[in-house]
Amino acid sequence: xxxxxxxxxxxxxxxxxxxxxxxxxxxxxxxxxxxxxxxxxxxxxxxxxxxxxxxxxxxxxxxxxxxxxxxxxxxxxxxxxxxxxxxxxxxxxxxxxxxxxxxxxxxxxxxxxxxxxxxxxxxxxxxxxxxxxxxxxxxxxxxxxxxxxxxxxxxxxxxxxxxxxxxxxxxxxxxxxxxxxxxxxxxxxxxxxxxxxxxxxxxxxxxxxxxxxxxxxxxxxxxxxxxxxxxxxxxxxxxxxxxxxxxxxxxxxxxx
Amino acid sequence: xxxxxxxxxxxxxxxxxxxxxxxxxxxxxxxxxxxxxxxxxxxxxxxxxxxxxxxxxxxxxxxxxxxxxxxxxxxxxxxxxxxxxxxxxxxxxxxxxxxxxxxxxxxxxxxxxxxxxxxxxxxxxxxxxxxxxxxxxxxxxxxxxxxxxxxxxxxxxxxxxxxxxxxxxxxxxxxxxxxxxxxxxxxxxxxxxxxxxxxxxxxxxxxxxxxxxxxxxxxxxxxxxxxxxxxxxxxxxxxxxxxxxxxxxxxxxxxxxxxxxxxxxxxxxxxxxxxxxxxxxxxxx
Numbered sequence: 001x002x003x004x005x006x007x008x009x010x011x012x013x014x015x016x017x018x019x020x021x022x023x024x025x026x027x028x029x030x031x032x033x034x035x036x037x038x039x040x041x042x043x044x045x046x047x048x049x050x051x052x053x054x055x056x057x058x059x060x061x062x063x064x065x066x067x068x069x070x071x072x073x074x075x076x077x078x079x080x081x082x083x084x085x086x087x088x089x090x091x092x093x094x095x096x097x098x099x100x101x102x103x104x105x106x107x108x109x110x111x112x113x114x115x116x117x118x119x120x121x122x123x124x125x126x127x128x129x130x131x132x133x134x135x136x137x138x139x140x141x142x143x144x145x146x147x148x149x150x151x152x153x154x155x156x157x158x159x160x161x162x163x164x165x166x167x168x169x170x171x172x173x174x175x176x177x178x179x180x181x182x183x184x185x186x187x188x189x190x191x192x193x194x195x196x197x198x199x200x201x202x203x204x205x206x207x208x209x210x211x212x213x214x215x216x217x218x219x220x221x222x223x224x225x226x227x228x229x230x231x232x233x234x235x236x237x238x239x240x241x242x243x244x245x246x247x248x249x250x251x252x253x254x255x256x
Numbered sequence: 257x258x259x260x261x262x263x264x265x266x267x268x269x270x271x272x273x274x275x276x277x278x279x280x281x282x283x284x285x286x287x288x289x290x291x292x293x294x295x296x297x298x299x300x301x302x303x304x305x306x307x308x309x310x311x312x313x314x315x316x317x318x319x320x321x322x323x324x325x326x327x328x329x330x331x332x333x334x335x336x337x338x339x340x341x342x343x344x345x346x347x348x349x350x351x352x353x354x355x356x357x358x359x360x361x362x363x364x365x366x367x368x369x370x371x372x373x374x375x376x377x378x379x380x381x382x383x384x385x386x387x388x389x390x391x392x393x394x395x396x397x398x399x400x401x402x403x404x405x406x407x408x409x410x411x412x413x414x415x416x417x418x419x420x421x422x423x424x425x426x427x428x429x430x431x432x433x434x435x436x437x438x439x440x441x442x443x444x445x446x447x448x449x450x451x452x453x454x455x456x457x458x459x460x461x462x463x464x465x466x467x468x469x470x471x472x473x474x475x476x477x478x479x480x481x482x483x484x485x486x487x488x489x490x491x492x493x494x495x496x497x498x499x500x501x502x503x504x505x506x507x508x509x510x511x512x513x514x515x516x517x518x519x520x521x522x523x524x525x526x527x528x529x530x531x532x533x534x535x536x537x538x539x540x541x
Contacts, residue, residue: 004449011347011359014340018366018420021377024387028380038390081273088266096270099277105471105526107478109495113502113515114284117291120301120508137280140273194368201481205502218372222485228380235373242369250361 022239029232046233053230059217063197066128066213070135071143071192077136078143078192079185085144086151103141111138112205119206127208134206135199139192146191150184150253183252190249194242288519291512300506310509314517319497326494329408329483330476333415334423337472338465340416341423345464346457348424349431360428367421375485378414379405382486406488414482419475423468430464431457463533470529474522494518 029047033040050056081100085093103111115134119126154177162172200215207216218234221227292310294302348359366374381388382404392398404410434457442452458465480495494514501511 006449007343007347007350010340010343014344014420014424015359015362017340017417018363021374021381021417022366022369024381025373025377077273077276080269084266084269088270090266092266092270092274096274099274099281103277103281105474105522107475107495107518107522109478109480109498110285110288110515110519110522111281113498113511114288114519115280116502117287117508117512118280118284121287121291133280137276140276144273198368198370200372215370215372218370218376222372222376222379231373231376232380235370235376238370238373239365243365246361246364246368250357250364 025232026236026239028229029236031229031232034229046229049230050233050237053227055212056214056217056230056234059212059214062128062211063214066132066135067193067196070132070139070196071189073136074139074143074192075185075189078140078188079147079181081140081144082147082151085148100141100144103138104145108199108201109205112202115202116205125208126206127211130206130208131203131211131213134202135196138199138202139195142191142195143185143188146188147181147184150181150187154180187249187252190245190252194245285519288512289516291509292516294509296507296509298506300502300508302508307509310513313510314513319494319514322492322494322497325491326477329412329415329493330473330479332412333419333476334469334473336412336416337420337423338427338469340420341427341468342458342461342465344424345427345431345461346453348428349434350436363421363424363428367425371418372481374418375414375482378410378417379486382410405486406491408487408491411483411487411491414486415476415479418482419472422471422475426468426471427461427464430461434460466529466533470526474526477518477522 030042030044031039032043032045081096085097085100112134115130115137116126118124119130124130158176158180159172162176163169167175198215199213200219203213203216204219207213212220218231221231291302293306293308295305295307295309297303344359344363348356351359380386383389384401384403384405389398389402389404393400393402398404438456438460439452442456443449447455478495479493480499483491483493483496484499495518498511498514498518501507501514
């Protein structure tokens with residue numbers, strides 16, 4: 001039976017739609033023209049300007065510190081959360097499940113707004129700590145979902161086998177469960193890391209003076225036309241690193 | 257392990273995530289409703305005492321067209337996202353292992369790329385000096401001096417662009433579980449490809465369609481960066497107003513009242529769908 005070509009055509013059309021703007025950014029980052037309307041010759045100039053823009057690197061350093069610490073915290077809590085969600089069936093886990101799912105469907109602006117309300121009403125000054133709290137909160141649910149997906153494929157009789165062979169409970173968890181779960185936990189952590197590096201809306205609500213993360217920096221650069229081509233260069237580097245992270249993550253999830 | 261020890265270890269292991277989400281998700285959400293009844297102070301915080309004044313303020317009829325636009329743009333975004341994601345998910349689920357992995361990666365990369373950068377990419381594409389406008393003008397598809405940016409159409413386009421992966425991923429998950437033998441059966445029984453697609457495949461992935469649609473619609477309702485950056489002065493959505501109240505007017509209670517309204521508008525339909533799906537599952541069982 002002949003298959004219609006239409007879905008395949010549409011699918012590749014969608015891929016083109018998704019990638020065309022990114023390709024234009026990458027090409028323009030090497031374009032000597034300021035507006036990128038027409039090709040005016042190859043240049044490394046925008047990358048040199050980016051290299052000299054110290055405030056961008058300060059923002060990157062801040063962003064990385066937040067992203068690493070927030071993803072580590074959410075990896076620990078999220079793995080634990082996924083384990084109990086998978087292991088136990090009770091009203092407590094039903095409540096737990098709802099709490100884990102809701103942040104995934106809550107629009108960013110509402111999450112930012114409600115955390116801001118919390119910090120203002122409790123008199124906590126916004127800054128590094130409040131950004132970190134916000135990031136852990138939205139990363140937690142994503143890590144839990146990724147690890148939960150992994151746990152559903154896990155054969156729990158392996159733990160019984162380890163116990164039968166004389167391992168203690170703690171040994172069985174440490175030597176059997178965790179190593180097999182590790183790719184899922186790492187994939188969850190990578191997702192958390194990317195989401196944290198990427199977040200603009202929630203961070204905007206809970207940031208304070210002196211805590212300009214990279215997305216906040218990009219937003220302020222977008223307001224001055226002089227730095228627009230520099231954003232192209234920065235974007236190219238960010239897209240390249242996203243590509244690497246996505247490839248690593250898909251490999252992690254494929255194995256086992 | 258005794259039942260009692262199991263119960264206490266369950267509580268102990270659940271506590272970290274449960275407490276975290278309780279303190280930093282549930283309580284803040286409730287505080288939004290509380291803040292709406294507090295008077296504003298000039299520093300962008302809340303003053304002492306309680307007031308109903310903000311509730312009167314947000315009944316301003318000027319909000320009606322904004323609410324209408326927010327719902328309309330979100331509905332249109334959802335419609336186009338599902339329309340593009342359905343054939344995409346259909347194709348991905350039927351493709352071979354290798355091509356499937358590639359397509360998945362190609363969908364995930366834009367999804368994980370920085371949100372602002374994707375908006376920025378469209379800003380430079382749609383810029384009057386940008387490649388898209390220039391090409392369309394030189395092909396005489398657009399009149400000279402046409403402006404694509406700062407326009408309701410630009411908002412819709414960029415919204416569809418940024419939300420599309422949110423539609424593709426759940427639909428693909430549903431399509432992967434779909435039994436494509438059913439399509440062949442429909443074809444054998446005389447259905448044309450299009451009929452088989454719309455009468456067998458689409459109902460088959462109904463659950464994925466609902467969750468993808470919900471996801472896109474809800475995310476669109478809360479958008480404020482896109483209308484702010486590629487929209488014109490008359491393309492404000494409810495999210496834009498919330499951000500303006502917080503950062504320009506420094507009126508936290510007013511912003512909270514708007515956010516509280518949006519929160520109810522988001523949670524109630526989800527509650528209805530959740531209950532409905534639960535009933536459906538019980539009947540199915």
